[in-house]
Amino acid sequence: MSEGRLTYGDYLAVPQLLALQHPLSEPPVHGEMLFIVVQQAQELWFKQLLHELHLIVRRLTSGALEEAAHVLDRVNRILGMLAEGVEILEALPPSEFQQFRPLLETASGFESQQFRELEVASGLEDRDYLRMAGRIADVPAIRRRWPVTLRDAFLSRVRAVAPDPVTALVEIYAHPSSYPDLYRLCESVSDYELRFRQWRFHHAQLVMRVIGDRSPGTTGTPGSAYLDRTLQYRFFPELWEARNKLVSAAESAHGG
Numbered sequence: 001m002s003e004g005r006l007t008y009g010d011y012l013a014v015p016q017l018l019a020l021q022h023p024l025s026e027p028p029v030h031g032e033m034l035f036i037v038v039q040q041a042q043e044l045w046f047k048q049l050l051h052e053l054h055l056i057v058r059r060l061t062s063g064a065l066e067e068a069a070h071v072l073d074r075v076n077r078i079l080g081m082l083a084e085g086v087e088i089l090e091a092l093p094p095s096e097f098q099q100f101r102p103l104l105e106t107a108s109g110f111e112s113q114q115f116r117e118l119e120v121a122s123g124l125e126d127r128d129y130l131r132m133a134g135r136i137a138d139v140p141a142i143r144r145r146w147p148v149t150l151r152d153a154f155l156s157r158v159r160a161v162a163p164d165p166v167t168a169l170v171e172i173y174a175h176p177s178s179y180p181d182l183y184r185l186c187e188s189v190s191d192y193e194l195r196f197r198q199w200r201f202h203h204a205q206l207v208m209r210v211i212g213d214r215s216p217g218t219t220g221t222p223g224s225a226y227l228d229r230t231l232q233y234r235f236f237p238e239l240w241e242a243r244n245k246l247v248s249a250a251e252s253a254h255g256g
């Protein structure tokens with residue numbers, strides 16, 4: 001505060017924020033600041049995403065579908081921007097990254113607690129994933145913060161149409177005008193899944209560009225091969241299965 005008046009810097013804690021970048025290279029490698037700033041900015045946005053997901057789950061639970069879809073659209077815009085944001089680091093020359101990479105020791109985005117929370121809060125239930133996540137994050141504690149995940153909240157709404165979610169989704173997608181709110185919600189949730197995957201894809205491309213497609217990561221994963229596998233994760237496999245079923249039904253109807 002200056003002379004009792006709230007300033008921009010006070011309100012946003014700008015001096016504190018700008019004091020949080022600590023490159024390790026000595027003498028300084030120019031690109032290390034970019035590496036730090038891009039990742040810190042992404043972590044800030046992860047925080048906002050988690051904040052928004054809480055609201056979406058609350059809205060879905062109370063039956064406010066349109067309002068939930070509205071917030072999901074906001075989340076989807078953030079995810080799109082984050083996927084493009086990692087691309088900025090493609091401008092980091094591989095040789096420059098190698099100059100400070102050893103200083104990172106075993107540190108990696110792999111350890112991002114907020115990223116793991118986003119995955120669990122979204123409803124990722126893949127068994128291999130949960131085993132891996134359990135080694136770097138307190139998954140039971142995350143689960144306690146998310147007694148209802150986005151997946152749970154979404155599927156409980158879909159089940160109003162039919163107890164089996166895939167059957168319900170096929171019905172909603174076959175007759176969108178009969179379920180306008182649910183259809184809108186399903187489309188926003190589909191976008192969410194795809195945009196999250198888009199982030200994974202952009203990050204995997206960045207990694208390939210900067211360290212190649214066979215170099216292990218700093219936490220010891222096989223690098224690109226590991227990241228390519230994560231592209232298979234689905235938060236809402238039912239949404240894609242329903243589309244598969246709609247295609248098969250259309251093919252059978254046309255004798256295909």
Ligand code: HEM
Pocket residue numbers: 038039042043086089092097107108109110111112115203206207210211216217218219220221222223224226227230
């Ligand atoms: C030069 C840039 C980057 C390189 C070379 C890089 C490299 C890698 C590698 C190789 C992995 C696999 C895990 C391991 O380390 O063994 C990984 C995971 C990860 N990185 Fe990056 N990364 C970069 C930038 C970023 C940025 C900008 C973010 C944004 C926060 C980020 C977040 C993550 C996350 C969340 C994971 C875990 C992904 C998962 O397990 O699905 N990384 N990174």
